[in-house]
Amino acid sequence: MNRSFLNDLLASVASQGRYLVDLARGQGGGAAEGGELPEMARRLLSGRGEASGTALARAFLARYAGLPGAERRQALLALTEALSPDPAEVRRAYETWASSPDAAALANLARAAEPPRQELVRRLNRAPGGTLALVRMREDLLDALPAHPELAAFDADFTHLFGSWFNRGFLVLRRVDWTTPANVLEKVIAYEAVHAIESWDDLRSRIEPPDRRCYAFFHPALVDEPLVFVEVALTRETPGRIGDILAPGRRSLAPGEATVAVFYSISNCQRGLAGVSFGNFLIKQVVEDLQRDLPGLRTFVTLSPVPGFARWLQREADAGHPEAAAALAAGPDHPGVTALAARYLLEARGPAGRPLDPVARFHLGNGARLDAVHALADLSAKGRSASLGAMVNYLYDPAAIEANHEAFASDGTVAASPAVRRLASVVPRTPSRVA
């Protein structure tokens, strides 16, 4: 009859989390309290919303989930419009502050400028399963954004609130292994974005052997939903090819004998949480935990793709760079691949002066160092077409992370090993442009 105290916590959390799945499938008893969504939103924001406890929020989310896609989009547009700050009130608040600039008046101005949509989102979150329903709503919003740029304001509200709610302090790091529930594992299979997991057997070969690890961040309100996960191989040498890690039938290593931890795949899972950064914290936490558990580990390094490389080569070739054109024509076997990739990673910059390559941007921004570039390292279809088969090691040296990051943040300096710098220097530059 009595249930264990801590189990109750989990049970509640888990059933709340699962409830939203039912909502999303439209089984949430939606029709109950009808009405148009903007009208329901207004009621929810009024005092009456308070009295109804969570019932109104629940009804809103069920109704939203039950709508066809086009109507959901209409609802988002209507809410963006209807729940904007009142310009007159903003003006009044500003003038009050301007005439008497104290902290209270400034706080009042901030309040007036905050879109009521944010309070709507907070109130919707009160419903059981609300958090997951809101993450799914944001997915709809992101889908609609290209065609409806006016939704950017609502999107900013989501980004702001999700950044606060999915704060590192509320995340829980869990190891994912073969004792993990199947409903979580199937999401790992689905969300793996770097080296696709082909089957349950393939998954098992990545999480069960003693020299393999997988860690994910979870949020207590989304218990079955990983937010981001990283796959780690424990080895004795820094690998230069993904095949060394994923080879079928390889012999596994006793973890105590490993000296290198290789982060060979990191995947975000929730499109609805785009813009909230977890990966940085995940890698650092995993490094910390592995150092404590396996004191024999000396090196923490990635084996990463170079996803923008082929596209950049194409632009270089188009711009008249003969080596680039030659490499593109020859493919992964071309002898200049590593030098060109080194050049691309060190010098190709985007509009804000940051590395063009998104993976490089992520790891260098975290304070890692560009340590080595390998050719013929990923010969999958995707590896060939996007990266010309090249892969990269980014080194996470705990002693250098802060300085690397600082230099990168202040003036875009890329931390790189002498070998990579040398490699980059052997390629002649495209005459007309730098990147």
Place this chain on the structure above:
Amino acid sequence: MNRSFLNDLLASVASQGRYLVDLARGQGGGAAEGGELPEMARRLLSGRGEASGTALARAFLARYAGLPGAERRQALLALTEALSPDPAEVRRAYETWASSPDAAALANLARAAEPPRQELVRRLNRAPGGTLALVRMREDLLDALPAHPELAAFDADFTHLFGSWFNRGFLVLRRVDWTTPANVLEKVIAYEAVHAIESWDDLRSRIEPPDRRCYAFFHPALVDEPLVFVEVALTRETPGRIGDILAPGRRSLAPGEATVAVFYSISNCQRGLAGVSFGNFLIKQVVEDLQRDLPGLRTFVTLSPVPGFARWLQREADAGHPEAAAALAAGPDHPGVTALAARYLLEARGPAGRPLDPVARFHLGNGARLDAVHALADLSAKGRSASLGAMVNYLYDPAAIEANHEAFASDGTVAASPAVRRLASVVPRTPSRVA
């Protein structure tokens, strides 16, 4: 070797929660990374804070927790000052919007008006145990506020963030009973604010018998810390005296035979979360859960104190009301106690026109009805001195809650039973004033 997936979640959450206790006791390795707190705050808000992961937040909180009280207060004042919005930037953002009033410019204005303290609090929360440390920091702030009204701005930042973080959707309802861990139970003993719990045996008599229930809200990041709890007695009649409920040696009732659920005590636990309302949701959730578990229950009612009654009587007596003076002189036995209490509850209003009595304000604001007033109902020292022995039943009738709340919210109408109205009408009013 492997640990259960869901246990890991709990274990992580629990150990994070407990970590903060260590911080609060100053064992958190504080001195490690020194420096003044405002300087550390600035670093934490800079890019460098990003690179350090959670280390800098941890160091800040440890250092803060290790300071003596006066220096903690100085730190709060310094942070309030140093991390205010930049007025020049607010002005610029306003003018940009005023000249071209689109959503992006408005969002930019909101951002400029948001105090950087909020981002500081969010970043501090990244540290293990950060959430609890921040709740404790808010306690310091509330202590300092009377002497330092300029801290109100920082306090508003906490209220805003805590309101978002402790959203109903993130709270977990758990039953507290005799299988609950002792470290949680001791907090129930400590935090009981209505009818003090004298000993572990007293506690046991409130949570172990089959006709007694206790429920609390918890937050996953504060696992051992109840936020608010309510004590419930299952009975066959609405009680008019607290002694009926707390009688030592009483026989307990089989839950299936109960028809009435009596909420006889509700206590907030975290001073640092003042201003975040949980009680409303707690009562409604418990009503829902009890209805489902025990379909024999027909009535959901409180047995509540009237904490402002004696103070009001004194003011009435001072203003020349002879009945008030007589009642004060005679004490709980005075025959006019119930009529005066009914009058007080129905008519005594505070500056905003809301009931003067805080307990009445809470339950009426939740949509309950003032159902009955009892004399000689709480003869404890506190009951006599504050309430003249009177107690009140507020009725939670699920069918009427929304309408009651709406009427109360729109024009202050108090829902009350005819009997209570009649009772109030027999007392002559103080000539000079209504309340």
Place this chain on the structure above:
Amino acid sequence: MNRSFLNDLLASVASQGRYLVDLARGQGGGAAEGGELPEMARRLLSGRGEASGTALARAFLARYAGLPGAERRQALLALTEALSPDPAEVRRAYETWASSPDAAALANLARAAEPPRQELVRRLNRAPGGTLALVRMREDLLDALPAHPELAAFDADFTHLFGSWFNRGFLVLRRVDWTTPANVLEKVIAYEAVHAIESWDDLRSRIEPPDRRCYAFFHPALVDEPLVFVEVALTRETPGRIGDILAPGRRSLAPGEATVAVFYSISNCQRGLAGVSFGNFLIKQVVEDLQRDLPGLRTFVTLSPVPGFARWLQREADAGHPEAAAALAAGPDHPGVTALAARYLLEARGPAGRPLDPVARFHLGNGARLDAVHALADLSAKGRSASLGAMVNYLYDPAAIEANHEAFASDGTVAASPAVRRLASVVPRTPSRVA
């Protein structure tokens, strides 16, 4: 630092259970304490075994697990021989009792006649993971038994102890669903003995839909190992074909609308626990739990194979029964299949006068009634060859179970519906023999 009390229980139990897997793989540090197994057994049974705590038991099991199969078999033979009761002591004890027949002397005789192997097994069980290691040892023993009938004595020791240790009171019923850990689910796939599970998708279709259930018994010392499991379909009619239940793409039913619970597969998982009966308790417990959870259920019935049918038909045909020969020749489409199957189930008896069909024996022995026989019900290869496509419903009517069982146990009376009896009566008997 501190861990939740109840989690610790689980964690310990789980890691003990898993430890034995390591043992079984020979990674248990076997060589540590060497020596021949019978010699180690003697030490373990001596006082010295006491002092060593669990170390000696651990060493024994690791050593055993590390041996090649033939040597394991030799060890079992040697232990059977070496640890038999001492005949001289049995004689002495008997004579003491015969001359002075009191309870103490009788107890002493029982003790003298108990093989020391039983105490060996109890002491081996002290090692972490010992229980699973012993279940695996029994598997070896069962494998060796046909060639070495002298092992029967040791086998009887195992049966006796396992019957006591795996007592219903120590078993735990758990639902198996899509949130169950993958390492448990893969065992369900492996152990399904009736309707093979082809893939993870197939498994999912049997445990995730709301109108499907799977329950298993577990033992706390073997946490990841199901002992026996049953698959249940919730329907509105008693099905007559397995295809109705396993149809891909079928629409699922809301559980509240179901009136029939169909037990369509029950599989024992641990060969090493052969002879310990769980299935009886499992079905009754699941009936009880389903009745409580889903009060709309009215009928509890199996859909079962008739695994001995074809073999019996062959014997009948060989004995000159023309209908049997015709049915065998025609296969599942032969119009006499149901009548012949009814006759087989009602009348074909084994040496002890109990039904020849093992599935019939199990369900009738549990107190179920033979309710209906269906032709063309299982057209899988196995269904065709063993059962001629026939399947059977055994009805578990809680009101009749005890009486059915009693009649069956006392004189072999088979409870059957009038329809089945009628069906059986239309087939002429083989002249020469009844069954």
Place this chain on the structure above:
Amino acid sequence: MNRSFLNDLLASVASQGRYLVDLARGQGGGAAEGGELPEMARRLLSGRGEASGTALARAFLARYAGLPGAERRQALLALTEALSPDPAEVRRAYETWASSPDAAALANLARAAEPPRQELVRRLNRAPGGTLALVRMREDLLDALPAHPELAAFDADFTHLFGSWFNRGFLVLRRVDWTTPANVLEKVIAYEAVHAIESWDDLRSRIEPPDRRCYAFFHPALVDEPLVFVEVALTRETPGRIGDILAPGRRSLAPGEATVAVFYSISNCQRGLAGVSFGNFLIKQVVEDLQRDLPGLRTFVTLSPVPGFARWLQREADAGHPEAAAALAAGPDHPGVTALAARYLLEARGPAGRPLDPVARFHLGNGARLDAVHALADLSAKGRSASLGAMVNYLYDPAAIEANHEAFASDGTVAASPAVRRLASVVPRTPSRVA
């Protein structure tokens, strides 16, 4: 809706365990299936018992629990008598074996000599909460035994089965601390048999400080019931007085700085499990776990009472030993206390030649060494009256445990430090007798 797999295990186990408490309170719906207990027992042992699943066992236990004490005693006597082995059958089985002495015949003899009471106990255990109910039944039996020695046979059945069921392999070691559920902690308070725990605050001072530990063995079927627990103090020196350990207000030590683990109290909790030994395994397991967790620990030692010392002194004094008489007269301050205690512990032997002192017998039997004797070490009333204030350190040296135990087991040799031997040698022997 779905519940976590592993939580379900726990929940089931816990609720089964608690169910038996309800039984014990006679709320188990007892009257349901009436009849006399021996008659119910016979039905339970018959096939009909099989069919009823667990219902009949449940009814039996509820009926038994509902009887007044005298009738429970009558029932135990009746069961002892009614369910004894059948002498004629034993004789037949013996003669069969004698004439043809193979393993099967011997197994049959063992079966015939096994009292049917054992099967009764196994079948009763099938009921929810059965294990606890049986432990309570054994308590009744032990209470009745002195007046009814014929119950010894039934008691032997319990000892045999409980020894098998509470095998070390099924026990779970858990740390007990301030996060342990209150219903478990209250049992620790109640069962502490060495140094009484006065209050919840006293309990807290023994389990919460970082330099204090408490560990207990639990059995999954009795989840809230500790079987045996040990209290440990982490110190920097081997203590000679209990006051050093239990001093109120003492400063606690960081566990990492401790070099000595002191076992200062070990208590069995379940009278109904008398004769099943846990303490030996508990101490060894805790030593192992502490060594792993706190590698700084060098010494594992007890601080133990000498409970039989005063009684022995009295016998010595009565026998004319003048020092003994003098010490008894002077009490704890007498200068010969330690020498006499050393003599007592080294030389006073019971009938079987084992140490007279039960605590000495336990620790020496486990392989510990008698290391030091202290006077004025326990000045509580009990310490003064039973031990003349003396306490003892028994040293658990992992390297010597096995040899110590072997010597003790083979010829009663007591392992003792030279200092203790010297001490014992200074006291003149009582002329007439050694111990």
